[in-house]
Amino acid sequence: MRHIISILMENEAGALSRVAGLFSARGYNIESLTVAPTEDVTLSRMTVVTSGSDEIIEQITKQLNKLIDVVKLIDLAEAVHVERELMLVKVKATESFRDEVKRLSEIFRGKIIDVTSTSYVIEMTGPSDKLDAFVGALDENAVIEIVRSGPMGISRGEKGLHL
Amino acid sequence: MELSGGEIVVQSLKDEGVEFLFGYPGGAVLHLYDAIFHQEEVKHILVRHEQAAVHSADAYARSTGRPGVVLVTSGPGATNAVTGIATAHLDSIPMVIISGQVGTPVIGSDAFQEVDMVGITRPCVKHNFLVKNLADLAITMKKAFYVATTGRPGPVVVDIPKDITDPTIKIPYIYPKEISMRSYNPVVKGHSGQIKKAVDLLLTAKRPMIYAGGGVVLGNGSAELIEFSHLLNYPVTNTLMGLGGFPATDKQFIGMLGMHGTYEANMGMHESDVIIAIGARFDDRVTGVLAKFCPYAKIIHIDIDPSSISKTVKVDVPIVGQVTAVLKEMIALIKASDIKIDQTALEAWWNQVDKWRGIKCLEYDRDSKIIKPQYVIEQLYEVTKGDAYVTSDVGQHQMFAAQYYHFDKPRRWINSGGLGTMGFGLPAAIGVKLAHPDADVACVTGEASIQMCIQELATATQYRTPVKIINLNNQYMGMVRQWQEFSYESRYSQSYMETIPDFVKLAEAYGHVGMKIDKPEDVRPALEEAFAMKDRLVFMDIMTDRTENVYPMIEAGKAHNEMKLRVAPGTPINRELA
Numbered sequence: 001m002r003h004i005i006s007i008l009m010e011n012e013a014g015a016l017s018r019v020a021g022l023f024s025a026r027g028y029n030i031e032s033l034t035v036a037p038t039e040d041v042t043l044s045r046m047t048v049v050t051s052g053s054d055e056i057i058e059q060i061t062k063q064l065n066k067l068i069d070v071v072k073l074i075d076l077a078e079a080v081h082v083e084r085e086l087m088l089v090k091v092k093a094t095e096s097f098r099d100e101v102k103r104l105s106e107i108f109r110g111k112i113i114d115v116t117s118t119s120y121v122i123e124m125t126g127p128s129d130k131l132d133a134f135v136g137a138l139d140e141n142a143v144i145e146i147v148r149s150g151p152m153g154i155s156r157g158e159k160g161l162h163l
Numbered sequence: 164m165e166l167s168g169g170e171i172v173v174q175s176l177k178d179e180g181v182e183f184l185f186g187y188p189g190g191a192v193l194h195l196y197d198a199i200f201h202q203e204e205v206k207h208i209l210v211r212h213e214q215a216a217v218h219s220a221d222a223y224a225r226s227t228g229r230p231g232v233v234l235v236t237s238g239p240g241a242t243n244a245v246t247g248i249a250t251a252h253l254d255s256i257p258m259v260i261i262s263g264q265v266g267t268p269v270i271g272s273d274a275f276q277e278v279d280m281v282g283i284t285r286p287c288v289k290h291n292f293l294v295k296n297l298a299d300l301a302i303t304m305k306k307a308f309y310v311a312t313t314g315r316p317g318p319v320v321v322d323i324p325k326d327i328t329d330p331t332i333k334i335p336y337i338y339p340k341e342i343s344m345r346s347y348n349p350v351v352k353g354h355s356g357q358i359k360k361a362v363d364l365l366l367t368a369k370r371p372m373i374y375a376g377g378g379v380v381l382g383n384g385s386a387e388l389i390e391f392s393h394l395l396n397y398p399v400t401n402t403l404m405g406l407g408g409f410p411a412t413d414k415q416f417i418g419m420l421g422m423h424g425t426y427e428a429n430m431g432m433h434e435s436d437v438i439i440a441i442g443a444r445f446d447d448r449v450t451g452v453l454a455k456f457c458p459y460a461k462i463i464h465i466d467i468d469p470s471s472i473s474k475t476v477k478v479d480v481p482i483v484g485q486v487t488a489v490l491k492e493m494i495a496l497i498k499a500s501d502i503k504i505d506q507t508a509l510e511a512w513w514n515q516v517d518k519w520r521g522i523k524c525l526e527y528d529r530d531s532k533i534i535k536p537q538y539v540i541e542q543l544y545e546v547t548k549g550d551a552y553v554t555s556d557v558g559q560h561q562m563f564a565a566q567y568y569h570f571d572k573p574r575r576w577i578n579s580g581g582l583g584t585m586g587f588g589l590p591a592a593i594g595v596k597l598a599h600p601d602a603d604v605a606c607v608t609g610e611a612s613i614q615m616c617i618q619e620l621a622t623a624t625q626y627r628t629p630v631k632i633i634n635l636n637n638q639y640m641g642m643v644r645q646w647q648e649f650s651y652e653s654r655y656s657q658s659y660m661e662t663i664p665d666f667v668k669l670a671e672a673y674g675h676v677g678m679k680i681d682k683p684e685d686v687r688p689a690l691e692e693a694f695a696m697k698d699r700l701v702f703m704d705i706m707t708d709r710t711e712n713v714y715p716m717i718e719a720g721k722a723h724n725e726m727k728l729r730v731a732p733g734t735p736i737n738r739e740l741a
Contacts, residue, residue, distance in 0.1 A: 010346050014281060025286045033219070055473070062470035068290040068310060072608040142179060 002031070003057050004083065004153045007046040007064060007073040008161050011037050015069040019046065022067065025135060028052065028060050032150025043071065045161075047152045074161055076153040086123070086149040087131045091142045093120045096160065100132075108134045127151075166336040166660040169198035170295050171288045172261065175304035178338045181232050183208055183223060183597055185216040187595035189236025190276060191263025193519055194328035208597065208626060211618035213240050215590035218616070219493055221256050222577045222591030223598045226552055229258040230311050230382060231594070236688040237263040242283065244340020246584060248318050249287040251559030253581025254404060255381055257316035259307045260288075266326040267295060268441050280322045280677070289317025305342050312739075314349025315468040316381060350467065351483030355491065358370035361439070361463040361480045362496040369508040370515075372458075376421065377404030377465060377580065378442015378486050383520070386488035388441065395499055396509065398516050399686040400428040403407050403565055410570035412549075417516060418525075422450040422717045423562045427525035429514055429715070429723040432457055434515070439463040443488040445476040446581070455722030465489045504634035525566055526716050533708045534683050536560060536635045539569035543605060543633060546690040551603035552577060552595045556612030560633075562713040564607040586615030589632065593619060595629040603694060610663050610704075611638040620673040623700050631693050633700045634666060637709045645712045649727075650719075659688035668704035681706040 013101050016035055023030045028050060035046040050060060057075065064070055076083075093115070105112060106124045108130065114121035124134060128151050135146065138154050157160075166174060172195055173608050176184060185208045188196045199207050210216040213235045220231030231251075235244045241262040251258050265274040281293045290310050293302050303321055309318040325471055338627040365371060373395075379388050392399050392415055400420040410417055413608045418425030429614040433439065442717045443449070450456045456476055463477040464471075465486055472481040482489055527537045538562050543551070553568055555561040561578055570576045577595060579587040591608035613634055623630065627679065635641075643658040667677030676699045680689045714729035 013295075014285075017282070018285060021285050055477070059470065059474060062472075068344070068347050081690050146729065 001053075001057075002049065002051045002077065002082070002091045003111065004076040004151060005046065005048045005064065005073055006029070006076055006161060007042050007048060007066075008038070008163075009046060010040050010069040010071065010072045011044040011100055012069055013059050016067055017043065018067050019048070021046075022063055026059075026063060028056065030064055032149045039079065040163075042162045043163075045059075047150070049151055071163065072161055074155065076155060077078070080156045081153050082127050082153045082156060083127055085131055085151045085152040086145045089122045089133075089135070089136065089145070090145040091120050091122065092118065094118050094145060097139065103136070104134070104137055108111065108137075110134065164336045165333040167194070167198070167301055167330045167333050169194040169330060170322070171300050171336055172197045172207060172304065172323070172328065173202060174336060175301055176232060177202075179230075181230075182207050182714060183220070184234055185210055185220040185223075185594070186234030187213050187216060187236065187240060189240045189263065191265060191325045192328075193238035194325065194330055195234065195261075195263065195323075197330065199501075203245055207234075208622070210622050212589065212616065213243035213248050214586065215616050215622065216589035217244050217251065217387055218584075218587050219262065219594035219597075221247060221251045222554060222594035224256050224258055225252075225577050226574050226595045230259055230308060231257065231350045233260040235260070235262050235282070236276065237265055237366065238278050240276075241278055241280045245283060245287065248284055248320065250579050250582045250584040250587060251318040252287045252289065254377065254579065255316050256318065257312040258318040259311050260320045262304060262320060262322050263682055264322045264324040267324045268326070270324065278282065279596045280320060281733065284320045288320050289315075291320035291322065292321045294324070294327055297332060300327060301336060302336050302342075305339050305581070306344065309342050309344070310492040310599060310654075312461045314347075315715040324441060325640075331583045332601070350483055351485045351488050353465065353482040353489040354369065355492070357480055358483045358489060358492050359483060359496060361425065362493055362500060363502060364437055364440065364461060364463060364480060365439060366497065366500055366502040366504055368397075369435055369505060370436045371395070372396050372431050372438045372510045372564075373399040373441065374397060374402070374432065374443055375405045375408050375441045376402040376443025379405055379408035382467070382486040382571070383573075384442065384487040384490055385573040387487050387494065389413075391490050391494050391497075394494060395504065398431055398513070400424070400431065402446070402449055402580075403578070405443065406565060406576045407573045408572035412571055417520065419565055420492050420723075422451070423448075423566065423568075423713050424521050426715055426726060426728065427519035429717065429726055430519045431516055432460075436459045437461050437463070439465070441465050441490070441718050442467070443473070444471045447475070449474060450463040451717045451725075452720050453724050457723070468575075499630050512671050522728070527729065530706065534681065534686060534705060536563045536637070536707045536711055537567050537682060538636060538684055539633060539705055539707065540564055540607065542690055543607070544568045546687070546694055547603045547605065551575070551605050552599060553556075554578065554591035554604070554606045555587045556593060556608040556615075557583045557585045558609050558643075559637075559711070560607050560609045560611060560612070560635040560647065561714050562642075563635070574692070585612040588612060589616050589619045590622070591629045592630040592632070593623055593626070596630050605631045605633055607635065609636060609641060610638065610666070611640045611660065614664075620670065620675060620700070620702075627698070629696070629698050629700050632700070633705045634702065635707045636663070637707045637711065638663060638667070640708060641711075642713070648712070649716075666704040667703055670700070675700040675702055677702045679704045679706070
């Protein structure tokens with residue numbers, strides 16, 4: 001089953017490789033990983049999307065907690081939460097593509113953030129499956145490049161992952 | 164007080180009460196070694212190879228409970244230390260390893276003797292640090308000792324670039340007495356509800372087993388384990404790492420369990436209905452094949468490390484906490500409980516355990532004209548009155564030492580259990596002897612293992628550490644040969660060395676005493692003679708039976724009740740019981 005683990009950790013050099021190294025050393029899957037500092041710059045927030053049986057996920061969370069740099073973590077899949085992913089798509093914007101891509105992007109509530117005479121860069125956020133749907137709807141010949149952040153998640157309600 | 168980086172490191176070691184620093188100098192740590200030169204409080208032990216520095220410090224830690232401290236240079240010094248660090252990591256030994264690093268301006272440029280020590284050691288340390296600013300040095304040293312010695316202990320590496328220890332740059336030295344880290348809060352006390360549940364389950368057991376591991380030794384929980392076990396009168400088995408945590412001569416002790424455990428311990432585990440695992444981690448050498456592990460048992464597991472719980476074997480009552488604290492709480496609850504142990508069931512259980520004991524699975528041919536390795540260990544036990552510190556290398560001799568030297572006290576049995584590092588024994592013995600100069604220290608080894616750190620005979624000469632080396636010389640890598648006999652139709656591929664040195668001459672070359680023993684009747688007098696030489700290292704090269712195997716044995720894919728037993732002459736084996 002897919003799990004989305006949200007980790008609050010010390011914003012130290014090497015902290016990311018401790019997490020990545022743990023996953024590879026113990027043979028766990030990483031589907032995606034995003035990380036950036038939080039409002040408190042001494043802390044980073046990392047989101048790891050992984051999959052495995054309940055036993056494996058339990059081990060993953062325990063092993064992550066054991067890392068000295070990890071302050072706290074939650075498995076978002078255990079409670080109600082929202083997920084968003086950011087995607088940047090560079091597409092050909094020539095002739096027939098130019099209007100079609102713009103229309104499609106509006107339907108999916110994407111934003112065109114760079115325009116040249118032959119290309120657009122579209123910015124889109126949403127649940128990962130919405131981004132998948134957009135990519136699916138694009139003519140594959142039109143796509144030049146896709147960059148995705150991997151999902152980030154946050155729990156619903158007033159509780160948060162704090163110190 | 165204004166100090167340079169090198170002086171800060173040395174001063175922090177003094178503030179931590181470090182007696183010995185095991186190390187080897189080199190370019191990146193020259194400033195540090197100069198700071199060491201100017202003081203006498205921290206005694207530096209110059210080894211002959213960095214791996215040995217880590218093993219010596221590790222064994223110092225195992226035998227005293229205090230952290231072992233190591234200093235190595237960058238590059239090859241650091242990589243040589245890695246095997247020792249991994250050894251300490253798998254056995255949860257508190258250590259601080261200081262490694263030199265190339266100067267901060269050249270890190271990442273493939274400079275001379277540069278390796279990414281933090282990267283290399285990341286998977287085999289509890290934590291590691293790269294000190295990039297002099298201002299962080301003292302606090303980092305404090306954190307290193309704090310992390311290494313608290314919670315589940317482990318090795319911590321502090322990698323220090325050369326410019327950080329520059330003697331011309333000095334800053335005020337402030338060493339914190341206490342430290343807390345927001346991201347690291349080891350638990351001590353167990354969950355009261357879980358402890359209550361565990362006690363109720365224990366008291367209603369019909370066929371209980373106490374399975375205690377290295378956590379009892381590391382957590383100084385031996386006294387509590389003894390009280391707890393005596394209160395219940397349940398059978399006790401120890402893991403390889405737990406030996407000595409419960410007295411081997413206690414009537415409740417039924418030996419070590421696992422791959423080379425006793426018949427009674429393994430059968431007891433298999434037939435048990437309630438098992439309490441205390442500071443043990445269900446290692447694969449303990450459990451045998453997981454699918455057939457303890458099929459009838461409800462399992463209680465006390466461990467300081469949550470990730471040890473339900474890692475391989477799913478447990479029914481997990482308790483995360485320090486073993487000593489949890490056992491104390493359990494003892495109080497047992498004393499206050501209304502539940503009475505079913506004494507009839509317990510008596511029947513003991514009768515069954517005693518029947519298994521009656522098989523005498525550790526019997527061997529005592530009339531042999533060739534020296535049996537088991538006999539040597541038994542004689543060693545008698546000559547040292549069971550009170551020696553025994554270090555070992557890895558292989559058959561290690562198992563014989565574990566089976567036949569009956570450890571009554573914790574921290575006396577010093578071996579590489581988790582990583583199984585050949586070469587551990589001799590440097591370990593030196594570390595133990597430095598910590599306990601008046602105690603008898605024996606290194607039980609084999610002719611293959613001893614050669615992996617043989618150069619430490621020179622360290623022993625320099626620091627006058629008169630340990631006794633019991634070299635069980637069967638001219639084979641015995642354990643490899645045994646597996647090849649059982650699983651590869653006796654194709655002894657590369658498990659034999661054609662050129663084994665003359666160990667007597669070798670020992671003498673280093674200034675020690677060498678003895679060669681090849682008759683059973685000479686073993687006892689030679690041991691007595693060796694241990695009477697209080698101030699000399701004695702290398703006893705003992706020629707043992709080349710074909711002897713370690714029994715019982717649970718082979719790969721087998722369960723606790725599927726042991727292979729020795730068929731010794733004159734030993735009745737009731738196969739129906741098996």
